[in-house]
Amino acid sequence: MPGKIHILKAELANKIAAGEVVQRPASVVKELLENSLDANATKITVIVKEAGKAFIQVIDNGEGMSPDDALTAFQRHATSKIATAEDLEAIRTLGFRGEALASIAAVSQVEMKTRQASDETGFQLRIEGNVLKEQSNVAMERGTVVVVKNLFYNTPARRNFLKTRTTELKNISDVVTRTAIAYPGVTWDYVSDDEDLLDLKPKAADGRLKDLFGDRLVESLVNVHEAGDYLTIDGYIGRPNFARKSRAEQFLFINRRFVVNRAINHAVFQAYEHLLDKGTFPFFILNLTLDPHKVDVNVHPSKMEVKFENESIIYRFVLSTVRRALASNDGIPALSMQADATSGRTDERLRFSQSPSVGAAPSETEVVGRTPPFTFPPGEGLDQVDLEKLFGKIERRLGTETLRKDGEATFPADLQRVTPPSSDRLLQHRPMRAPGEKEPGQEGRAIWQIHNKYILSQVRTGLLIVDQHVAHERILYEQVLANFENNLPTTQQLLFPQTVQLTASDYSLVKELVPHLEKIGFDLKMFGKNTVVIEGIPADVRVGSEAEILQNVLDEFKQTEQKGTIDARDKLAKSFACKAAIKAGDRLTTVEMIVLIDQLFATQMPYVCPHGRPIVVKITTEELDRRFGRT
Ligand code: ADP
Ligand code: MG
Numbered sequence: 333m334p335g336k337i338h339i340l341k342a343e344l345a346n347k348i349a350a351g352e353v354v355q356r357p358a359s360v361v362k363e364l365l366e367n368s369l370d371a372n373a374t375k376i377t378v379i380v381k382e383a384g385k386a387f388i389q390v391i392d393n394g395e396g397m398s399p400d401d402a403l404t405a406f407q408r409h410a411t412s413k414i415a416t417a418e419d420l421e422a423i424r425t426l427g428f429r430g431e432a433l434a435s436i437a438a439v440s441q442v443e444m445k446t447r448q449a450s451d452e453t454g455f456q457l458r459i460e461g462n463v464l465k466e467q468s469n470v471a472m473e474r475g476t477v478v479v480v481k482n483l484f485y486n487t488p489a490r491r492n493f494l495k496t497r498t499t500e501l502k503n504i505s506d507v508v509t510r511t512a513i514a515y516p517g518v519t520w521d522y523v524s525d526d527e528d529l530l531d532l533k534p535k536a537a538d539g540r541l542k543d544l545f546g547d548r549l550v551e552s553l554v555n556v557h558e559a560g561d562y563l564t565i566d567g568y569i570g571r572p573n574f575a576r577k578s579r580a581e582q583f584l585f586i587n588r589r590f591v592v593n594r595a596i597n598h599a600v601f602q603a604y605e606h607l608l609d610k611g612t613f614p615f616f617i618l619n620l621t622l623d624p625h626k627v628d629v630n631v632h633p634s635k636m637e638v639k640f641e642n643e644s645i646i647y648r649f650v651l652s653t654v655r656r657a658l659a660s661n662d663g664i665p666a667l668s669m670q671a672d673a674t675s676g677r678t679d680e681r682l683r684f685s686q687s688p689s690v691g692a693a694p695s696e697t698e699v700v701g702r703t704p705p706f707t708f709p710p711g712e713g714l715d716q717v718d719l720e721k722l723f724g725k726i727e728r729r730l731g732t733e734t735l736r737k738d739g740e741a742t743f744p745a746d747l748q749r750v751t752p753p754s755s756d757r758l759l760q761h762r763p764m765r766a767p768g769e770k771e772p773g774q775e776g777r778a779i780w781q782i783h784n785k786y787i788l789s790q791v792r793t794g795l796l797i798v799d800q801h802v803a804h805e806r807i808l809y810e811q812v813l814a815n816f817e818n819n820l821p822t823t824q825q826l827l828f829p830q831t832v833q834l835t836a837s838d839y840s841l842v843k844e845l846v847p848h849l850e851k852i853g854f855d856l857k858m859f860g861k862n863t864v865v866i867e868g869i870p871a872d873v874r875v876g877s878e879a880e881i882l883q884n885v886l887d888e889f890k891q892t893e894q895k896g897t898i899d900a901r902d903k904l905a906k907s908f909a910c911k912a913a914i915k916a917g918d919r920l921t922t923v924e925m926i927v928l929i930d931q932l933f934a935t936q937m938p939y940v941c942p943h944g945r946p947i948v949v950k951i952t953t954e955e956l957d958r959r960f961g962r963t
Contacts, residue, residue: 343438343462346408347487350435352633356494357384358503359634360436360480365511366426367433368392369518370413371476374534377521378508383500385483385491393475396448399455403467406442406459408434422624426589429633438462439490440483446476461486505529509544513617514588516540541568541617549574556618558653562645563622565653569600570615572607572658585619586627591638596620599647603654605937606944616654620646655936779925785916787925794952798929801916802941807931809909809942812852816901821853822871830866831859832879838886839864845889848904854882870912884911906942 340348354360361378368376371394381387397405404410411430414420420428436442437459447454454472458465484491494500501524508530512520516537522530532543542550553568567583570576584596596618604614631637640646778790787798815821834842839862842849846856853870869878888907914920920928932938932947939948957963 342408346434346438346462349408349431349633350438350487351490353429353431353435354439354483355634356503357388357483357500358507360384360388360440360483361390361504362507362511362634363427363432363436364388364390364478364480365507367478368394368476369511369515370425370427371395373475373518375519375521377523378504379523380501380504381525383497383524384480384504385494385497385500386481388480388483389477391475391477393473396451396454396474396476397446398448398451399467402444402446402455402457403464405444406433406437406462406464410434420630423629424587424624426635429630429635431633434462436480439487440485441481443479443481444476445470445472447472447474449474510583510585510590512544513540513583514585514590514619537566538568553615553617554657556653556657558649558656560649562626562642563620563649565618565620565650567616567618569618569654569657572604572614574615576613576615579613581615582613583617586629586638587621587624588619589629589638590636591629592636593638595640595643595647596650599650600654603651603658605655606940607658618650620650622646652936659937659939779922779929781920781925783916784919787920787929789925789929791950794950794954794956797949797951798932799916799941799945799947800918800920800925800928801913802943802945802947803928803932803938804913805909805941805943806935806938806947807909807928808913809905810935812905812908813902815851815853816848816905821851823853823855823868824871825855825868826866826878829857830879832864832866832882834862834864834883834886836862838862838883841886841889842882845900845904848901852904852908870908881908881911909942 353363357380361380361384365376365378368390371392373392373394375393377389377391379387379389379391401412407430409430410433411428413425413428413430414423433442438461441458441460443456443458445454445456453469455467456470457467484494504524505522508520508522512518512530512532516539517534519534520530520532521528530544532540535543538550538555541553550568552574553570556565556567556569558565570581579597582597582600584591584593586593600614600616600618601608608614626641628639628641629635629637631639780788781800782788785800787800787803789796789798839858842856842864843858846858849856853868854866855868857865857867859865864882866878866882869881885904885907888911889903914928939946941947954963
């Protein structure tokens with residue numbers, strides 16, 4: 333009796349396999365473009381008709397093939413790109429699986445013309461449903477032309493499955509665009525139903541982007557370049573105010589191969605932290621260059637997925653690179669005073685900007701402009717702050733390093749080199765000045781506190797407004813996270829340990845959190861019977877309020893717990909930062925303000941607090957000029 337298992341005929345097997353490689357016209361285009369690029373073409377033309385369903389043609393000026401190779405190329409698993417298992421470990425070409433041409437030929441009518449430079453003539457062939465129908469010599473230039481007609485003519489299910497013409501054409505255009513981004517040195521021509529959609533001359537990367545996206549968009553992007561031992565990142569990211577409603581404009585390339593990778597997307601997204609409104613996504617174009625041994629592209633036949641040998645290294649590198657690029661390129665949302673009723677955030681700033689205290693600000697700004705900035709009266713300990721360094725740093729983070737170049741806003745010589753403060757801890761500059769002492773800002777300094785809530789400071793490009801509470805929150809938050817990493821809490825031991833009576837549930841919560849709390853700088857003894865003795869507190873906590881802060885941190889922790897934050901340490905860091913930070917209403921001395929701003933701009937993300945509120949608002953001089961009719 334014959335068995336019931338049999339091997340499928342090659343033709344059928346190819347059809348089945350084709351399903352994975354060739355899902356739609358755009359996949360054909362992608363595979364053909366990859367072949368042209370692997371053949372080192374410098375000019376590639378794509379012509380489609382009826383969104384590729386009727387006709388796809390790719391013409392290249394690459395290396396071409398010999399007649400024998402041209403015939404072999406349509407066999408399943410026929411490739412010139414890898415030979416051994418070791419080769420598979422380090423893929424350096426876009427193709428390597430040797431199945432694209434076989435798959436395409438299984439589900440369409442294919443014609444190919446090809447010629448190597450060393451051959452007298454070219455060679456052409458016609459294949460239908462994997463069967464060779466015709467072959468002959470042909471006169472042609474070096475290169476290869478592939479024509480794919482009537483895609484899925486023999487797989488009606490597939491054909492019916494295709495989306496509308498618009499959708500399929502968009503998919504093709506996406507493929508061409510991505511490839512053109514990754515290969516700016518190649519000339520591209522892309523024609524759909526006799527309409528020239530792209531005609532791109534070879535350019536440098538930024539020139540290519542301008543051709544594709546327009547000058548204005550590209551000029552608003554932030555350039556990213558970071559070379560590390562493990563990988564190098566190049567590309568562009570959009571400023572937060574340029575966020576998009578979809579992920580469509582996120583281009584990630586690994587060794588110039590367009591890929592989709594959730595982890596890296598997440599890393600980029602994370603770098604923007606709370607700079608983005610809900611439901612918006614950053615624009616980015618990033619190419620990661622890394623040793624091909626360290627990335628596996630043989631995950632799926634479409635080669636759009638990758639697996640990294642060490643994903644976390646890459647994740648962290650992307651995160652920190654993008655973060656730094658954002659922070660150093662004026663990621664501050666500049667305040668436009670044009671009413672924008674759609675955004676609650678802007679609204680709040682608007683109200684602020686219209687309050688009487690700011691109404692008076694411009695004249696003060698004028699005064700400041702003529703006075704040497706930061707001439708402090710003696711006795712406030714200011715000789716201990718390196719002002720030049722501080723404001724150099726802020727201007728750098730604002731991307732306006734021109735501070736000293738034009739000779740206008742330079743610091744007086746006697747202030748240029750001063751010794752650093754004995755301690756950089758903000759709260760150690762307390763207590764506050766004696767009652768009756770002059771308000772800062774009134775002697776024409778370029779830093780003021782208003783309503784004991786906001787710090788105003790002049791920077792080269794305008795006016796900076798900092799919310800003191802969230803600024804300090806950000807500083808503490810990052811300090812705590814650093815403590816978690818480095819194990820270096822700074823504890824101040826209490827002269828008189830505090831005994832705190834907690835509820836049973838808080839007591840067990842503290843017990844659970846003790847290892848983390850210790851890393852923040854708390855020194856706690858679990859006394860039993862729901863009693864905790866606080867023997868030491870973090871260096872930033874005001875002595876006298878330790879019990880209150882511990883209780884507040886616990887409460888805040890429980891609250892954020894309900895909001896479902898996952899990481900306990902992060903939650904704790906946020907809770908602590910929020911509760912230990914200086915509050916709105918706390919009066920600050922000039923030194924405290926300067927130290928605060930200094931520390932703020934030393935953080936990784938000076939613009940948004942851990943809970944997502946903005947820390948800094950900038951009003952540019954242009955905006956002020958515009959408002960005062962000076963333009
Ligand atoms: P792969 O690209 O994975 O090797 P393909 O089926 O796409 O598999 O192509 C098979 C082979 O045909 C390639 O390895 C290459 O040698 C040759 N080939 C395909 N397209 C071209 C082209 N445009 N120019 C030169 N050679 C080509
Ligand atoms: Mg290929």
